[in-house]
Amino acid sequence: xxxxxxxxxxxxxxxxxxxxxxxxxxxxxxxxxxxxxxxxxxxxxxxxxxxxxxxxxxxxxxxxxxxxxxxxxxxxxxxxxxxxxxxxxxxxxxxxxxxxxxxxxxxxxxxxxxxxxxxxxxxxx
Numbered sequence: 001x002x003x004x005x006x007x008x009x010x011x012x013x014x015x016x017x018x019x020x021x022x023x024x025x026x027x028x029x030x031x032x033x034x035x036x037x038x039x040x041x042x043x044x045x046x047x048x049x050x051x052x053x054x055x056x057x058x059x060x061x062x063x064x065x066x067x068x069x070x071x072x073x074x075x076x077x078x079x080x081x082x083x084x085x086x087x088x089x090x091x092x093x094x095x096x097x098x099x100x101x102x103x104x105x106x107x108x109x110x111x112x113x114x115x116x117x118x119x120x121x122x123x124x125x
Contacts, residue, residue: 007093007094007097009054009055009097010054010055010056013094014042014043014044014054014055015043015081015086015088016088016090016094017043017045017054017055017094017097017098017101018033018034018043018044018045018054018081019033019043019078019081019086019088019090019094020090020094020095020097020098020119021045021053021098021101021102022045022077022078022081023078023090023095023098023115023119024095024098024099024102024112024115024116024119025045025098025102025107025112026045026077026078029048030048031045031046031047031048032045032046032074032075032076032077033045033046033074033075033076033077033078033080033081034046034052034072034073034074034075035072035073035074035075035081035084035086036064036065036071036072036073037071037072037073042054042064042067043081043086044059044064046074047107052064053101053105053107055097055101057101057104057105058105090119090123091123092119092120092123092124095116095119095120095123096116096120098116099112099113099116
C-alpha cells in the first residue's frame with residue numbers, strides 16, 4: 001500500500017491500520033478486529049462477512065496464519081483493542097491509508113468516506 005505515511009502497516013503499525021479501518025467502517029456496519037498472536041502479532045480488520053483485511057488487501061485466515069502467526073483473538077472494536085494492550089494513537093495518515101485500502105477493495109461507501117474525511121479534518125485542525 002502506498003500512502004503519504006511513513007508507517008509500515010505490515011510490520012509494526014498493523015494495529016493502527018486495523019483500528020482506523022474499524023473506526024471509519026465499524027460504526028456503520030458490523031466490522032471487527034482480529035489479533036493473530038503467536039511468536040509475534042498481527043492485527044487485521046474483519047469484514048462483516050468474515051474476510052480479513054490488512055495492508056495487502058483481503059486475505060484468508062490461512063494466508064495470515066501462514067505468513068504470520070498461529071492463533072487468533074477476535075475483539076469487537078477499538079476499545080477492546082486498547083484493552084488488549086495495543087497502544088493505538090491514530091493520525092490523519094492512518095485514516096488516509098485505511099480509506100485508500102477500503103476504496104481499492106471496493107469496501108468504501110459514502111458513509112465511510114464522510115467519516116474518514118471528518119476524522120482527517122479533526123486531526124489536521
